[in-house]
Amino acid sequence: MTGLPADGVPPLLDVRGLRKYFPISKGFFQRVVGHVRAVDDVSFAIQEGDTLGLVGESGCGKTTLSRSILRAIDPTAGQVLYRTREGKVVDLAPMSGAELKALRREIQMIFQDPFGSLNPRMTLLDNVGEPLLVNGVRSRRERMERVAELLRLVGLRPEFMHRFPHAFSGGQRQRIGIARALATGPRLVVADEPVSALDVSVQAQVLNLLLDLQSRLRLTFILVAHDLSVVRHICDRVAVMYVGQLVELAPTDAVFARPRHPYTAALMRAVPVPDPRVAANDAILKGEVPSPAAPPSGCYFHPRCRFTEDRCRREPPQLREVSPDHFARCHFAEQLSPLQGA
């Protein structure tokens, strides 16, 4: 479960120095006057069958990072090394659309909004079956069989395939979205906030489904989420992002037992505890995420940090291994006691 190659098998996904800069242009000639560094030198690896949780506030670059990995957008620099089904390691970052096409079926996405991500004019058969059609399953009969199987897999009745999405509740639609993502038999699935739009009781059902599918199909997940209790529940590793950079990367248990970055600790404190006997924590994070177009000097987190010292304002910290397999981008990571963290 480490980021290092285990048993000599390279990780399923190995992201190295990934950057995505968006130009800021101004004036009549659209002169480029600066860059929004939405993803700034991000590196991490995921072993096959693991789940990586990607957390952070909105605007921290989670979505841009996951879209760069999926190659929905072109990264500015860096490598996205992916181990294909055949065991070959390829770099997705510089690939052209045509080259990517064959790999697209191996990497799929589950979207946040179950109401916006399904075509309302298509039946489930067409919604879920479209990836199959695109990937050359021409026979309708064959598609129907496969869709029926997929619907069963996500806990829906195969008879539903002739209905339209409006007939389904949020939780059911999310299952449909999951079925569609699984249609091409992917190995890596990026789930962008898959349960945040769902009701509490339905959230649990969908989380259970994801866990169950993972163990049955040996899927590898990147879970983009803001809900830390969800991340803790299903992820093996956690990557915390702040203003385009990773600030902490470690196994889930280690992060929750002892966060090594004050930002991670602050995120954990911000989650309201469903127990009235636990006093609300008023030592909350002030302010907002700074713009990645004009990040603060030194450590990006210093204006909001409780432990800021002079050094933090001047010197940008590096992401370093604080304890075995536990990386943090903080000058004082060792001094952050578990007490302050929790």
Next chain:
Amino acid sequence: MPPTLTAAEAAEPTEPLLSVRDLSVVFELDEGRVRAVEGVSFEVRPGQVVGIVGESGCGKSVTMRAILQLIEHPGRITGGEILYRRSTAPPRVIDLARLPPRGRLMRTLRGAEIALIPQEPMAAFSPVHTVGQQVIEAIMLHAQHRRSDAHAISRHQARAMTIELFRDVGLSMPEQRLDAYSWQLSGGLRQRAMIAMALSCRPRLLIADEPTTAIDVTTQAQILALLRELQRKYDTAIIFITHDLGVIAQMAHYVVVMYLGSVMEEGPVDDIFHAPKHPYTKALLRSIPSLYGETRIALPVIAGALPHPLNRPPGCPFHPRCEEVIPQRCAHAVPKLQPVGVRQQVSCFVYQDLAEPT
């Protein structure tokens, strides 16, 4: 009155500020009748924070809209009372359910004595007026309504009041923020501006409808802390609607659990979380992943799905999904909300017999 839980409990004998009794709201659609709210009763005392928790379609928002008389066609209030105690001397109790929605009295109350913090501040603010203009307008409008305040408020005074309000809700540089448009503010700032607007007329009852649902956890923590602070400062009663049990636990003194338009259980927050009675409340509490429990195990779920609003099950609305269902009873009759223990009320046949003796 101090807003702490014990004080709120100690204050039980005081007259409720708002008393909803057996409220029903029906929407007449082409496809059929949707009974969105069905016999809901609860009370809000002065300075008390009442949390209403439930999943989508449970009628929590419709109940709030009924209190504000904002139910629109094809919906209407078909029964029950919404008794609101005005601050006039002597206090006068009026039934909001009987007031004409566009009548003078309702318009005087709405926004001034009963204010709303809506879920989506982006949609609630007009994008073509500055947030300042919109708060100033609210202040001036309600100053006009209050005839007793012999002199009306000038725009200049209203502006000064708005700056003060913005400072109160923690908006930095309030003078500049006044002239900002809602779309220039971040989610957190926008929600703060919305809270300033809701508080602009010093309401006695604040209805917060999922005020933190669309924002980040860190911003949510800031907004919740702000609401707690303002609640203490002004001793405003709040009805806090949310589906997030964590938020309820941190905010409410008293909790009302709703399912499919009916109250399943209500009681002080500590009893709801530590001694839940209704099978639905219990199941809901079990199904949330925590920051402390065992991980990577299947979470206990509530079987089945929320029924379609047109397909309301007969009897107890929760019985098809209930683990403790009593086959002969639950499908045939609707349980009444009855006291169980000292302070809790439950509508469930499992407890019906315990409640009957007296």
